[in-house]
Amino acid sequence: MMPQTLTFIDEMPLTPNGKVDSHALLRLTKSNEDEVENTAQTSAQILISNIWRQVLHLDHLSINDNFFALGGHSVLAVRILSKVQSVFKCNITLRQFFIEPNVLGLTNLIEDCLGGSEIVNDIAWVYDLVADLPLEEVMLLLEEQDDDF
Template sequence: LNGKVDRRSLPIPDFSQLPHRLEFTAPQTETEYRIVKIWSEVMKCDRISIHDNFFELGGHSLLATRVISKLRQTLQIELPIQSLFEYPTVAGWAKHIDLVLWFGRDAVDLAAVKNTEEIEI
């Protein structure tokens, strides 16, 4: 043995049994619907709630890259992979994406910086 794991011989994960899956909230906006569709395709998971966390569902950086690519094709939006790490739920990421689509990425990034500057310590 070489110490490597033969990933093809591992069983397919059953994400439906995870504890966070108890409460399901369906997509409510067009952006949430599109994100759920992309995550479902990439992660091969049938039922995704808007409160599900990408990484708790088994997501990782390689899958995040695929999600970003599909999002670019679907919404014609250019987002850094970091945005998925900052907003790992469907609902949170959808709100961020809607702001970027409405105001532009530079305006959203500038607003985030401005908000952190206003915090007094």
């Protein structure tokens, strides 16, 4: 039998009696699994997570982290939604955002607005590809695409 995951720890958790604390070991494994499940997986989730990290000045972020628990407030929410609007051309209201204030919820709202995850991920992928390029290079890429069709 092969283990599904390996978790490296500095020392074994012990009970007050000095025995290995199996419950603490299970919690370590569960938190490691949760971390993997809560990491941005799609192009859209990654892009939206990056917007949140930039606006909220964070290094790490889970797709299920609550915006308000991270120190977010209405002004920062408007900044995030403004950036989302500029990338996806999709109008998400503050009220919609406040109902499920996390990266996963915002991604779902954008997917609902644009008609599915495929188009949203395509937009995020293209945005990521050209966001830091000078306008001239973007225009050249677009011309190359026109020639292919």
